[in-house]
Amino acid sequence: MKLKIGVLGIQGDFAMHQKSLRKLGVNAPNIRYNEELALCDGLVIPGGESTTFVKLLKKTGMFDALIEFNENKPIMGTCAGLIALSTSLINHNMETLGLIDISVERNGYGRQVDSFIDDVRVDGIETLVEGFFIRAPRIRSLGEGTKAIGFHNDEVVMAGNERILAMTFHPELTNDTTVHRFFIDKYVRK
Ligand code: GLN
Numbered sequence: 143m144k145l146k147i148g149v150l151g152i153q154g155d156f157a158m159h160q161k162s163l164r165k166l167g168v169n170a171p172n173i174r175y176n177e178e179l180a181l182c183d184g185l186v187i188p189g190g191e192s193t194t195f196v197k198l199l200k201k202t203g204m205f206d207a208l209i210e211f212n213e214n215k216p217i218m219g220t221c222a223g224l225i226a227l228s229t230s231l232i233n234h235n236m237e238t239l240g241l242i243d244i245s246v247e248r249n250g251y252g253r254q255v256d257s258f259i260d261d262v263r264v265d266g267i268e269t270l271v272e273g274f275f276i277r278a279p280r281i282r283s284l285g286e287g288t289k290a291i292g293f294h295n296d297e298v299v300m301a302g303n304e305r306i307l308a309m310t311f312h313p314e315l316t317n318d319t320t321v322h323r324f325f326i327d328k329y330v331r332k
Contacts, residue, residue, distance in 0.1 A: 148173035154190020187223030216329035243285025251279025273311035
């Protein structure tokens, strides 16, 4: 049967993630409700505005459903998605899902004008990946059990644990589907 990897569709740039996943031949439904989540083999939390994400997740009851889902299913988070998944924010007071032990600085590179595109090196991917950093957060520290997986220069920009893959950049904004394939191979199908 075809894999089903949902993309959280309550806010942010979910459509581009769906496009990347569909290119890889998987079902990529838009997920807005708990019942839809339960049918997925994995989930992507896209970029957007993390404060809005958390607010909406709380309101719809999906906040707790995501934590439960992650007990046996993998989640990939990009940019605001990484913020929502993290255990702590160093410059913002907001509840987060706490599913990956990292501490994060929101808008760590500055404002919108400080957004940039640059190469990212990922352990386990042979080619360099084009990273779009858009008002991106910065990972300031990794807890025990969290692995550094991707690097921009020498800075960690992608981290993971058993069932979470989180990155500060947007991999869905290029035609290259390598990062989505990496998530499918290493986390969903493994
Ligand atoms: N700056 C946003 C936040 O802090 C994240 C931006 C993004 O997802 N591209 O939530």
